[in-house]
Amino acid sequence: MANNPTANTAAPGRDLKAAFKEAGFAAFVTLGLCIPIIAWGTRQNMDNVLVLDPRWDAVAWAVGIVFVGRFLVALRKQGQQEGKAGIRILPHGTIAFFQRHSRVFSLFGLGFLVTFPAIAIGLAGWGGALKWIDNFGVQILIYVMLGWGLNIVVGLAGLLDLGYVAFYAVGAYSYALLAKNFGLSFWILLPLAGILAAFWGMLLGFPVLRLRGDYLAIVTLAFGEIIRLVLINWTEFSNGYAGISGIPRPTFFGIPFTAADNGFAAVFGLEFTPLYRTIFLYYLILCLALLTAFVTLRLRRLPVGRAWEALREDEIACRSLGINTTNTKLTAFSIGAMFGGFAGAFFSARQGFISPESFVFMESAVILAIVVLGGMGSLWGCAIAAIAMIGGTELLRELEWMKTGISLFGLQIPGLGNDFDPTKYRMLIFGFAMVVIMIWKPRGLISTREPTAFLKEKKKISADMVQEGHG
Numbered sequence: 001m002a003n004n005p006t007a008n009t010a011a012p013g014r015d016l017k018a019a020f021k022e023a024g025f026a027a028f029v030t031l032g033l034c035i036p037i038i039a040w041g042t043r044q045n046m047d048n049v050l051v052l053d054p055r056w057d058a059v060a061w062a063v064g065i066v067f068v069g070r071f072l073v074a075l076r077k078q079g080q081q082e083g084k085a086g087i088r089i090l091p092h093g094t095i096a097f098f099q100r101h102s103r104v105f106s107l108f109g110l111g112f113l114v115t116f117p118a119i120a121i122g123l124a125g126w127g128g129a130l131k132w133i134d135n136f137g138v139q140i141l142i143y144v145m146l147g148w149g150l151n152i153v154v155g156l157a158g159l160l161d162l163g164y165v166a167f168y169a170v171g172a173y174s175y176a177l178l179a180k181n182f183g184l185s186f187w188i189l190l191p192l193a194g195i196l197a198a199f200w201g202m203l204l205g206f207p208v209l210r211l212r213g214d215y216l217a218i219v220t221l222a223f224g225e226i227i228r229l230v231l232i233n234w235t236e237f238s239n240g241y242a243g244i245s246g247i248p249r250p251t252f253f254g255i256p257f258t259a260a261d262n263g264f265a266a267v268f269g270l271e272f273t274p275l276y277r278t279i280f281l282y283y284l285i286l287c288l289a290l291l292t293a294f295v296t297l298r299l300r301r302l303p304v305g306r307a308w309e310a311l312r313e314d315e316i317a318c319r320s321l322g323i324n325t326t327n328t329k330l331t332a333f334s335i336g337a338m339f340g341g342f343a344g345a346f347f348s349a350r351q352g353f354i355s356p357e358s359f360v361f362m363e364s365a366v367i368l369a370i371v372v373l374g375g376m377g378s379l380w381g382c383a384i385a386a387i388a389m390i391g392g393t394e395l396l397r398e399l400e401w402m403k404t405g406i407s408l409f410g411l412q413i414p415g416l417g418n419d420f421d422p423t424k425y426r427m428l429i430f431g432f433a434m435v436v437i438m439i440w441k442p443r444g445l446i447s448t449r450e451p452t453a454f455l456k457e458k459k460k461i462s463a464d465m466v467q468e469g470h471g
Contacts, residue, residue, distance in 0.1 A: 014078050023071035030066040034059045073439060109383075113286055117279045130275050135397075137282045138350065140390045142343055145289040147370040147382035148296060149339030154368065155376035156296075156305065157332035158312025160217040163204075163224025164367055167197040167337035169231065169359035171344025176244045176354055177237075186250035190345050197341025198334040205333035209326055212315065224364055231356040243355025250349050252280060281350050288346060292339045293379050299335070308332055309377075369430075373437050375444030384445055389430065396422040396429075 039059050040052045112119075116137055120129040146168065153161045171193040178184050178192070208219050231238045238244070249257065257264045257277035265272040299305040307328045310318040319325055348354050370389060374381030399422040437445070 014075055019071050019074035019078070022074045023067045026070040027063045027067040030063050031059065034062050038062060110290075117282055121275075126273060126275055130278055133275070133282050134278050135394050136391055138278070138285055139394065140387055141282070141285045141289050142347060143367065143370060143390045144383050144386045145285065145292050145343045146340060146367045147374065147386050148289065148292045148379060149336050149343065150367050151336075151371050151377065151379070151382050152296060152299075152308070152339070153332050153336040154371050155378070155382075156300065156312065157308040157329065159329060159332060160213065161220045161333075161336070162217045162361075162364055162368065163220040163222070163227075164336070164340055165359045165361070165364040166204075166224040166227040167201060167340035168344040168347070168363065169227055169356075170197045170200050170337075171341030172348040172354050172359070173231065173238060173244070173344075174341070175345035175348045176247045179248045179349075180244065180246065183248075186248070186345075186349055190342060193345035194338040194341040197344065198338040201333040201335075201337025202330055204337075205330040209329055221361070221364075224359075224361060228356050228359055231359070238356070241355060241357070243353055243357075245353045247348055247352045247354070249277070249352060250281075250284070281346075285346055285350075288342055292342075295335075295339075296379065304328070304331055369434065373434065373444055375441075375446035378444065378446035381444050381446035388433075392429070393423075393426050396426060 038055060041055050043051050043053060045051050117129070117133050120132040120137070123129075124132055146164070150161060150164045153159050153164070174193040174196045175186070175189045178189050179186070184192075204220065204223050208216055211219055232240055234240075235242075251257070252264055255264050255267055256262070257274075257280065259272045260266065263272065264270075264276050270276070300309075307318070307323050308331075310321065310323060311325060311328050311332075315325060318328075347358075351358075366389065370382055370385045373389075374383070374385035
């Protein structure tokens with residue numbers, strides 16, 4: 001029988017049976033994990049008796065989502081093995097397009113940040129803008145600044161730090177204690193808090209100079225927990241779990257944001273509203289975040305920045321080039337800790353109250369996730385990841401309509417009940433996002449970066465310097 005050339009040359013189709021088998025196994029494992037964790041919820045009734053409430057609908061949703069997700073991932077892997085494009089979330093070349101026009105997008109983003117309070121007031125009014133400027137503007141910028149600070153240690157120097165929240169706590173408690181006990185100004189204590197945090201960064205750096213990888217991560221994690229436990233147990237110093245309240249707020253060149261006759265509104269002849277303080281804090285943290293980005297960009301082009309990148313790529317080769325790895329690590333730890341101290345001082349001044357519960361390990365994990373998911377060494381990536389993670393968490397608080405339902409194009413969509421709380425699923429969505437980004441972009445959203453040293457233009461070179469005879 002003659003062979004059919006068309007059948008021999010045709011590309012093999014996707015193996016749906018194998019994909020269904022893989023997705024079914026993942027769904028079965030998910031079902032087994034959900035039975036002891038999600039299938040029943042506990043509550044106490046009026047007789048103080050523990051009651052189990054079945055939640056098989058949640059189990060069904062979890063199994064269905066895992067089945068569909070694993071099925072799509074299996075198809076994507078098959079497409080990659082066959083040399084096909086696979087399933088794309090963004091069109092090909094999207095990230096490269098943004099990188100080529102990064103200057104234009106940077107100017108556009110800066111203009112949006114500067115005008116964000118005015119936009120929020122114009123859209124939500126003076127009453128509704130307070131929530132958007134504080135929860136979305138100030139809160140996101142704090143984590144953007146923290147992500148950029150940790151990016152120096154993890155992204156540029158390649159030193160895995162799981163205790164970055166300790167420097168955040170040092171800055172916060174430094175400002176709170178010195179401002180409350182000695183009455184010093186915010187503008188004096190802001191650089192002092194950064195200096196103290198940098199000093200603690202150097203103290204951490206000295207004992208861990210010989211450690212790398214997992215061992216360094218364990219030591220930095222222990223350092224963060226030591227700081228938190230000291231703040232809890234040394235009650236004479238930090239007031240323990242009760243925290244520190246009544247922390248002085250920053251002023252506008254000595255003018256407080258109060259309703260008194262010497263307040264900001266009265267001095268400038270305006271009607272009093274707490275929105276003025278929030279707008280002032282917004283522009284303050286915006287300036288601090290931009291300062292962090294500016295210093296990071298300048299340091300990357302200096303010898304110390306190139307030494308960080310050399311240390312990240314290969315420490316042995318870095319030593320062979322004559323680079324002092326001890327000083328390189330200490331500068332990375334201290335400068336990264338300094339910006340964490342700045343953010344901590346601002347956090348303390350903004351809240352007016354701090355406690356050890358604000359500086360738990362989960363904060364370090366979130367900041368590290370911002371750096372890793374955004375792309376280590378990328379300022380744009382850290383900013384995008386912070387907006388997605390922190391802004392997404394805040395958006396969950398705005399989904400109250402999911403309890404009662406919503407009317408869409410005349411069709412009434414029922415809600416999930418008053419017991420449904422979208423914020424409870426924050427960590428579930430966070431974990432799902434990490435899995436997706438690790439499959440889709442293992443090196444982060446912005447996985448490629450421009451080198452710190454490069455030629456401005458391409459030039460021809462002589463024929464005797466290349467084998468082919470042309471440059």
